[in-house]
Amino acid sequence: MKFTILRSLLLCSCLLFVGLTGLFAEDHGAHRDLAKQHPFSIAPIVALDECDPASFNAMLGADFCKNVALGAATTFQDLFAKAAAGTPDPGWDFEPDTLKIMEGTTLVVTDQGGEPHTFTEVKKFGGGFIDALNSGEPTVDECEGGFKNVEVARTRILQGSQMQVTGLAKGTHHFECCIHPWMRMTVEVK
Ligand SMILES: [Cu+2]
Structure with missing residues (x-):
C-alpha cells in the first residue's frame, strides 16, 4: 500500500x-510548432522595436515613438543608415520567425514595440512602402500605396494594441511589416 x-x-x-x-x-x-500539440485556438506573435523617442518624435511628431523598451536607443537616423547599408536593425522583429499551426488557429499579433507596424500578408517577401528603408528591394504589391491603400491600413498595429488574423488556409503564408520590411515571418498551416 x-x-x-x-x-x-x-x-x-x-x-x-x-x-x-x-x-x-x-x-x-524563434521557431514555434504548435501543430504537434493539442490544437491551439490562438497563436501569439509579437512585434518588437527599439525606437529612440527623442529622435523619432523630432522627425515624426509627439508620441509617434513611445519609450516602452527600456534603454531603446536606435535613433531615427541610425535606423535609416543601417537599412541603407543593407544591414537593417535586428531589434525590429516579429517573434517567432516561423510558426506551424493547425487550420482554424487565430493569429494574435501584439505590438510590444514603441512605434506602429503592419502585419501584412505578401506572396513573396520584398520592400515596404518607404523606399529608404527597403535596402534596395522593390516595394511588394501588397504594400504599394502605404496607408493610403486601405488594405495596408487595415493591417496596421499601433503600440500596445493587437490585431487578429483568422481563416488562414492550409499551406504557407508570408507576413511582413510594410514600414520595416525586414520584419518577416512565415506561418505554415497544417
Ligand atoms: Cu514595422
Whole structure:
C-alpha cells in the first residue's frame, strides 16, 4: 500500500518535471510548432522595436515613438543608415520567425514595440512602402500605396494594441511589416 502511494508520488513528480521542462524549453525558440500539440485556438506573435523617442518624435511628431523598451536607443537616423547599408536593425522583429499551426488557429499579433507596424500578408517577401528603408528591394504589391491603400491600413498595429488574423488556409503564408520590411515571418498551416 505504502509502496503504491510512493510510486504514484514519484510518477507525479516526474510528470510535473517533464511538463515544466517542456514549458521552459518552448518559450525561447524563434521557431514555434504548435501543430504537434493539442490544437491551439490562438497563436501569439509579437512585434518588437527599439525606437529612440527623442529622435523619432523630432522627425515624426509627439508620441509617434513611445519609450516602452527600456534603454531603446536606435535613433531615427541610425535606423535609416543601417537599412541603407543593407544591414537593417535586428531589434525590429516579429517573434517567432516561423510558426506551424493547425487550420482554424487565430493569429494574435501584439505590438510590444514603441512605434506602429503592419502585419501584412505578401506572396513573396520584398520592400515596404518607404523606399529608404527597403535596402534596395522593390516595394511588394501588397504594400504599394502605404496607408493610403486601405488594405495596408487595415493591417496596421499601433503600440500596445493587437490585431487578429483568422481563416488562414492550409499551406504557407508570408507576413511582413510594410514600414520595416525586414520584419518577416512565415506561418505554415497544417
Ligand atoms: Cu514595422
